[in-house]
Amino acid sequence: MSILVFGRSGQVATELATSPDVIALGRAACDVTDADAIRAAIESRAPKAIINAAAYTAVDRAEAEPDAAAALNARAPAVMAEVAAARGIPFVHISTDYVFDGSGDAPRAPNAVPRPLNVYGATKQDGEEAVRAAGGPHAILRTSWVFSAHGANFVKTMLRLGAERDALSIVSDQIGGPTPARAIAEACLKIAAQLSDNTELSGTYHVSGAPDVSWADFARAIFEAAGLDCTVTDIPTSAYPTPAARPLNSRLDCAATAEAFGIGRPDWRAHLDLVLKELA
Incomplete structure (x- = not known):
């Protein structure tokens, strides 16, 4: 299956x-801010499915660069979804828990009303709406707190800081599910394959790691797994101001994903061990 x-x-x-x-097409192969480039990439390769893993993810910088964030998070997936719909190609689009406002403490269901707190979340919501409006077979897959051995993420930041310092103050009132990038990729591939056989599965789904945890407790788990002696002090979000507001509750209800595709919540603790081995 060509994806x-x-x-x-x-x-x-x-x-x-x-x-x-x-x-996989990087920026050099296809500038996703160029609608014609997106169309040409799809038309020339005639894939059996399309996955959009391109995004503007600099949450704080997006507050000062809303148009750049919108170009990648809203306008690009709109074009992809339109071309995919016209050709009947299943389209999987990765989105985020940041489309929600983080109120309460219950996990958000896929049909919960989005109320983003920041530019990043708003542009991702716009992208979701564009994918739905295109009308083709699609799955919008929201996830949270992504980590891996690649790129910039919380795990790698904690490993660096934990090796440099004896103590850190970490936010403890933001709760969510750390999600391994490998598990998200596996979910995307499985969903794309099943959408090809059953377009009635089109819709919005969630995948996030389990168990839900605070950033502070996630940091403690990272230090313990890595054998780093670094003390974590819990602080509230109010003590760590950032340009973009963050949701306090990033819990995601993933039941629909398990029911439709047989994809359960990955155990982030097991994947953390794998990431640490990969980094070593």
Whole structure:
């Protein structure tokens, strides 16, 4: 099954590129801010499925660069989805927990009303709406707190800081599911294959790691697994201001994904061990 992936250097795209069925296009091969380039890439390769793993993910910088964020997160997937719909190609689009406002403490279901707190989340919501509006077979896959041995992520940051310092203050009132990029990639491939056989599965789904945890407790787990002696002090989000507001509750209800595709929540603790071995 020939699968065209937009994105090449991101965490999920890097994992997707290891599949022999995948043709992964980085910026040099296809500038996704160029609608004609997207159309040409799809038309010339005639894939059986398309996965969009390209995104503007600099959450804080997006506050000062809303148009750049919108170009990648909203306008690019709109073009991809339109071309895919016109050709009847299943389209899997990766989205985020940041489309929600993080209120309450219950896991958000896929049909919960989005209320993004920041530019990044708003542009991702716009991208979701464009994919749905295209009308083709699709799956919007929201995820959270992505980590891997590649690129920039919380695990790699903690490993660096934990090796440099004896103590760190980490936010403890933001709760979510750390999600291994490898598990997201595997989910995308499985969903793409099943969409090809059953377009009635089109819709919005969630995948996030289990168990849900705070950033502070995630940091503690990283230090313990890596054998780093670094003390973590819990602090509230209010003590760590950032340009972009973050949702306090990033819990995602993943039941629909398990029911439709047989994809359960990955155990981030087991994947953390694998990432540490890969980095070593």
